Amino acid sequence: MSAGAAGDYDVVILGGGSGGYACALRSAELGLSVALVEKGRLGGTCLHQGCIPTKALLHAAEVADVAREGASFGVKTTFESVDMTGVNAYKDGVVGRLYKGLQGLVKAAKIDYVEGAGVLDGPRTVVVGDRRVTGRNLVLATGSYAKSLPGLEIGGRIMTSEQALAIEDVPARVVVLGGGVIGVEFASVFKSFGSEVTIVEALPRLVAAEDEAISKQLERSFRKRKIAFKTGVRFAGATQRGDVVTVSLESGETIDADLLLVAVGRGPVTDGLGYEAAGVAVDRGFVPTDERLRTNVEGVYAVGDIVPGLQLAHRGFAQGIFVAEEIAGLAPAVIEETGIPRVTYCDPEIASVGLTEPQAREKYGDVATYEYNLGGNGKSQILGTQGFVKLVRRVDGPIVGVHMIGARMGEQIGEAQLVVNWEAHPEDVASLIHAHPTQNEALGEAHLALAGKPLHAHA
């Protein structure tokens, strides 16, 4: 047991999700005494209701598509059906193994794991049942929940991602409310599983946070996959009668479905936790911080989804590690939000880092862009995927944005983020050799073209 057993820890962390547990592990590595308070399951949303189970579903979806499409590769396969019991067993198996591994890591690090719901009592103390856990530093990491819309109650056939991850049968017709990351990922899964899918999105395009060229390509691909979507359309209400959910739009149109998935964003979990009473400023539920993740109260930090910005697990990990190092006095480098890679795992996958073209124009004035079509990439042709790599650079300057779409393009984000975060010029990347035939070559070729020496591309 750590030095904290007597009551005073170096670090007390409220919430054991991506942000919280990363902070706990790094703090312990640095020799700090740590208490980690978690009311649910260690690993939080990402492990149990987010990244991991959804990506397992997306992989099962890919297997279903491969079974359907065997003939186009000369392999005689037939697709029979999706057995949700089997899919859920596979998904839960993946989650279970990672959960066990994570519990082992926390135990081995000698972190005091406190089970139960914590509430702040002042800026140094978390109360969990009849226990008071006090620390020199407090890290708030209580994460996020799936939002709904006013008047739209979750229950029955109206679900958020949380319930949709546990369905026992493939619904025949699904309406997905929200064309953001979570919405398009689920739409992709349901379509591959055999559902008829309609996405309803109030904004003018799917994945509206991405560069517009990406949205256009995704919409083309979804049309081809026969995933219906209505953009620029506002939801008016939904009613459940028997086995049917009827979704009405402000246009007067109605759509009947067997499942309505509400994917309209995630709100911060900060209500009723004593944050404001402890003096911590809260803005629309979020906890604002400075660039060193300090709240307005000395010794109190916040990490992960409760901090305004990208709601991504690896951002939470990075912030958790940052805060641990900050507390240990290592003065870590500030995390640049635009340098955080983003992947959407629908089919086709989307991967981006840095600024979109309009963002870059706003920041730097004139910029140069290049779009390398995957039509010229051997491996993409072998896979039968369409898409592109789009680069955005400052005129005669570094690459400030990389935007990619196509099957498996998520795997290319590693190099893309090095390029953006190390402020590489196209000429720097053009001199690096990319293995043939890989999809990674598409990234190399895009840089070759932007450096003025295209190979398998029309300049």
Ligand SMILES: Cc1cc2nc3c(=O)[nH]c(=O)nc-3n(C[C@H](O)[C@H](O)[C@H](O)COP(=O)(O)OP(=O)(O)OC[C@H]3O[C@@H](n4cnc5c(N)ncnc54)[C@H](O)[C@@H]3O)c2cc1C
């Ligand atoms: C469907 C879905 C798919 C996603 N896919 C991806 C993906 O592919 N890639 C990606 O990067 N991100 C993905 N995300 C986002 C990712 O899950 C979150 O960004 C990440 O989990 C945030 O980490 P966090 O630590 O801030 O919060 P959480 O993971 O939400 O953890 C917060 C923890 O705090 C605990 N807690 C809350 N209140 C208390 C309290 N009072 N006392 C004790 N404990 C408390 C909760 O039980 C929870 O375990 C996805 C999210 C969803 C919903």
